[in-house]
Amino acid sequence: MNILLKSCTIIDPEGPFHLKVKDIYIEGETITSIEDSISLAADKVVEIPNLHVSYGWYDAKVNFQDPGNEVKENLSSGLTAAALGGMTAVSVTPMTNPTLSNKTQIEYVRKKAEYSPVEIYPYGTLTELGEGKNIAEYYDMSQSGAIGFTDGHQPVNAGIMYRALLYMKNVNSKVVSFPYDYSIFGEGQVNESKASVLTGLKSIPNIAEYLMVERDLSLTAYTESAIHFTGISTKESVDLIRDAKKNGIQVTADVYAHHLAYTDKEVLGFNSNFKVLPPLRSEKDRQALIEALKDGTIDFICSDHTPEDKENKDLEFDLAHFGMIGTQTLFATLNNVAGLDLSDKINAIAIRPRKVMKLPYATITANSRANLTIFDPKLEYSLNADDLASLSKNSPLIGKNLTGKALGVINNGIISIFED
Template sequence: MNLLIKSATILDPGSSFHQQVADILIENGVITRIADDIDADTELFDAEGKYVSPGFFDLNCNVGELGLETKEDLRSGTIAAAAGGFTGIALMPNTQPPVHSKSEVEYLLNRSKGNLVDVYPLGTISQKREGKDLAEMYDMYQSGAKAFTDGSRPVQDAGLMERALLYAQGFDALVFSYPEDTAIAGKAKVNEGEISTLLGMKGIPSLAEELMVARDLYLAEYTVSRIHFTTISTARSVELIREAKRKGIEVTCDVAAHHLVLTDEALLGFDSLYKVKPPLRTADDVAALVKGLKDGTIDAIVSQHTPHEIEFKDVEFEVAEYGMVGLQTAFSLALKAGLPAELIVEKLAINPREILGVELPVIAENEKANLVIFDTDAEWEYAPSVNKSKSANSPYIGQLLKGKVLLTYNNQQIFK
């Protein structure tokens, strides 16, 4: 599909047009010309005062397919992703069955062919996500799995994590760590602190996360391996990773967008829409996460999109499932956290692809068009009619948000 974008401010550190205002002509999926004033007989999009950047990429996204399609399937999930400005998503293997062999990887890749949004299945570290034996990691890698994780289940066995790091190193794959020591976390549902005391609920101490971060950093150092921590949430975790980077350990990490703006005070009304894992933490933790993004300790922002049917969320807080849908709100929440547009592009578009080893789109002539246009000042209501996910478990539905994705383009397809 051909498109002429007029007067856009280009945000792409890999482009010679970075921070310049220009017209962009896209023909047959390729950027054929970038100049001050282009005249072409094709569909026009006026982007004056708006930004254009490489399409966003989500490193932590859940869709129900395989087996849980009533929560979200690939079609609805990729439409929600496109609406949020994402042109690529890495799928967590939290499915039934989990993505633990090449069959599931190949199924997801075949099902998502020809989509505006590029889909990258992540394989499990352990068979059936049970944390006992290594899954068929090399077979999955050969079939297209870019990295390995047990998703929302932490790998409790240090020996298994060590073997996974060593094995993945042999074919230059990446291992994701979801850092939580379940022996410390127990069956608690919220962050341990003043709010959990007020609520009369047993809390998950930040120590549960930080112990696992420390353990896996030691394992990565010992095995001389790369490791990626997904959805860190505490100030001490940021400190540990900052120090590890200073030491030269090959570590990257990401943070969920909602952890940048919400604290555990949101739970005072026992609203299960705010029940997430890791749990919402304190204001000090939020400040440390934002600082970590700004100083480069935290490499990426993720949506941690986790859809659930209403019967799994509209219940008592104790029994409700964890998670919220987040593909359409991630950009707005990053803005709400006080991050400048250029930094958001780095954390939502550039770094995630570099972490996963995915080809980086560039806004330059003769390059494939893979981009998003957004307005940092526009306000929009996340109304039920605007929600593209099959599920509606977000506390932001019905709210007015600032920062709007206006157009997403990839694979010769357009969403606006």
């Protein structure tokens, strides 16, 4: 199938057509021409006001709950939500039931994306069955397509982390660490701040994150390995990572979009959709995260899409599960963040995550592979629950007026245009 994109602004910070308005002609899986004006016949012509195009967006952390919790989300609904959000790739977390702990499970989730414009690059568990006792089958899972290894929100002891970091050097992969010391915050619910005082909810102090970042950086330096931190939320952690990078430690990090857009003030209304882990932090932390993203201390942004059904979310705040959905609304969430321009955002959700996770990437040029997201960064719309493809609706954005929306995705020869 041939497709012609008319008068589109190309957002490709590393490419020759960045910020230029061009026509793009695509034949099958390949961009064959980029010109000021193209008049070739096409099976489909896309001509939409304020049309923008970038390399395909990649949400590097989603929790699709499949296998085991398909009532909350399955791979099909999750991939649909991701596509509607402009993603052409996602990385699913392994703490499902059963866990993604062997090559069979890795192959299972990858095969589910066979006919989707959204590719799945899964994580495998860091330990056998995610139980924290013995390191997992890294080589076999890597050969089957696992791009990194994590036990999700379950911390591992220093000995396991040390051995995992050593082994990663042999499989050209990396540990993905969610840095939290549960012994510090126990049953904490919200940030340790005025929010915890005013709500009366148990608190989660910044040091619970800082201590684990410090430990894992020390182990990474000692083993001369590489580590990726997911869900960094505090200024103290940012400072540690910035210094580690300056000292040559092989560390990368991501931040969840909601930590850039919101602060702990949101929980004062006891809306359980703002109950996330890490908790929403202070304005000081939020500003530190934005600055860290801009200076490269934090490498990229992801959604931490975590579906929860009504039985586990529509409860009193302290009883509700942690998490919010976000892959479909990732870009709109970022559009609420002052201090990041459009190039910053595209870098953080399309280019930099692919580089960190060693996924295919190329600038938008003639003869390159067509892996594209089509979007309008200024499109205004109201989000209804029925608009969300996720089986769960735990989003604080329902009923809100949003700006910025994906209009379609093109990948693997599959063309999905949502707005035409």
